[in-house]
Amino acid sequence: MIPAKRKVPLKVMNSQPNKTKLASGTLALSCSCRPVLSIKLEHPSTCIHLDCLRLPETIVIMLLLCLLLVTLTPAFGDDLLTVATNNGCGKIAGLIRSAGLEDALKAAQAVTLFAPNDEAVAQIPSDVLAQLQQNATLLASVLEFHVVPQVAHAADITNDLLLPTLGAGDAKLRLNVYTSTQTVYHSVFPAITVSHNTTQVVTAEGSAVVKTDLAADNGLVHVIDKVIYPLPATNLPLTLTFNKELGSLAYLIYQATLTDALVVTAEGSAVVKTDLAADNGLVHVIDKVIYPLPATNLPLTLTFNKELGSLAYLIYQATLTDALANSPFTIFAPSDAALNKLPGQVYNDLLMNVTRLKEILFTHVVKGVVFSKGLSNGETLTNLQGTSLSITSGADGVKVNHVKVVTADVPATNGVIHVIDTVIMPK
Template sequence: MKFVMVVLFIACVVSAQDNTVVDVLKTLGTESKLLELVQKAKIDSRLEGKGPFTVFAPTDDAFAALPEDLLAKLESDNLLLTQLLEFHVASSKVMSDGLKNNQLIPTLIGLNIRINIYNTSKPSVITADGAVVIRPDNVASNGVVHVIDQVMWPVPTGDIVKGIASNIHLSTLGSAVSKAGLVASLSGDGPFTVFAPTNEAFFKLPAGVLDGLLKNVTALTNVLTYHVVPGAYFLPGLGNGDTLKTLEGKVVTIKNSMDAPAMVNNATIIAQIAESNGVILLIDTVLMPPSMHYELVYERK
């Protein structure tokens, strides 16, 4: 009888030791696509190793929300797929109660995931590069799995200035940032949130306003710094009615409800892009500081 009990005890210990992060992903029931991609990239054996690992695991719905062409590209480019998956795995074990606002967590690819904790609701919302942690602390023998509601894409390989420069929809903003001499500031450690008007947003300005700004560096700087907020405010961190103080010194007001896209002042937020020193939030309208609104818009009509 004692021998049987010892055997059973050893079997239970071995079973517990074998409960790796890969096994946890299998038991969650929402991670079949992630598991498929992990096996395709051949990193499953690594994740079954000693670790420890913290896996930020997008759900099947998160992968389904990606554009079809992007998912097809990931599945056909093993290097790109591996980079994406390794960015979702931290090279340490961090439980949710050990996460702090603006904490940077190194990943297997060598880049950092930015953690934010927002008190816009109860309980507080935890995000990883803007993706909400919806099911934390799924413990494994070699780490922990935190389920997230989005795929962390694109992988943030550069700072905000580089992110603007590489985005075809933000070329006008990029030129304006350079003209105003803000490249060095927005390349700093931050973190910053940049409400980034698209090219189309600039084209919506009344005739002559953009040309006038580009000829007046002081006015241009005032307008651009009105689009920058200290801190990293991903969409889940924007509470309805929040006011955020900008680098220009005045505040912008957030509208964010369940039944409409989030807005800052009168501009709709159309996308968010994580960068190494903050986040870019693309908007469809240029924001005007209250003191400059009449001068820049109405006097030129």
């Protein structure tokens, strides 16, 4: 076993009171001239006891330094795989060699290996193990997730700590610390005493850490009781969706509008992976190509859209073009076909009554930018008229105040447009 601390206690037994001492760091040597010099060198892995004839003190000191060097050589010479093998992780070390990662792991500096023990490897289902052994790329990706490119001492691990790994992308290893206290009552008549036994369990992606801080020449090894596989690749809702046994729960979560409890979008495209490091920046993965590009403000975007020109004209007639051109807004825009549904007299009255026209237009506008990913079933939005717009989402699509959204996420430089098929009339 490789000692975590490399201090070597050294004892020199000499009955003579007259001593010469040499001290350097944690090493202290004491010797003197006498017919027989008795020396005992103690180390966790070695105990050397020798009796010397009368020798010059300098020679004795050199002899002791040589013995010390021989004793410390194993502690400073063992690489990560050797340390892992010596601590019951020989099978995972063999898989690391099979994946062609041995040289890279030996060359790495200041790394931490979370090494599954032999019992953990034996628990891998035979078909899964065969798949890993036949696919070197997959095996390497699994093993790289067990390696952290920094020295992570057990004392520095905190609950829900995320550590970077050598895995692809932004793969992070989640560490947890669980503390439990058991109350024990001791009865020794006539008194009753109480004691509290506290235990602590550290896990890496749910695998218990059973040995910690095993020192190697280029890092540390922590032994865990389970191979981390499959790797955490998606968030909770997506993981449920892609699991053939959990699809029903994923559907219920979707129906309860909890899937997008936290959504980040880029021009309406959901960001599904974040902070993937590159040598010259970062990559965020999105679920949709951003097209068409937001090239003009909201009024101009309406004007240039062949289905929305009538609404753009009404906004102009209501002198709202400038007001909607700069600040961020979301417009639920009735299409030309939707406006054509209005009786002719109603449409003409709106052109003659600017106040009423503004009321109707403000009913369709919400302050702030809300792409479709941010519209949740049962949600209520407040429009510029000060009234509520109720959002419903289901198998037949998204509706606002029971009016169907026929085209979502038309981007503009200062907001977004959702095209609807009917005019929402204020009460």
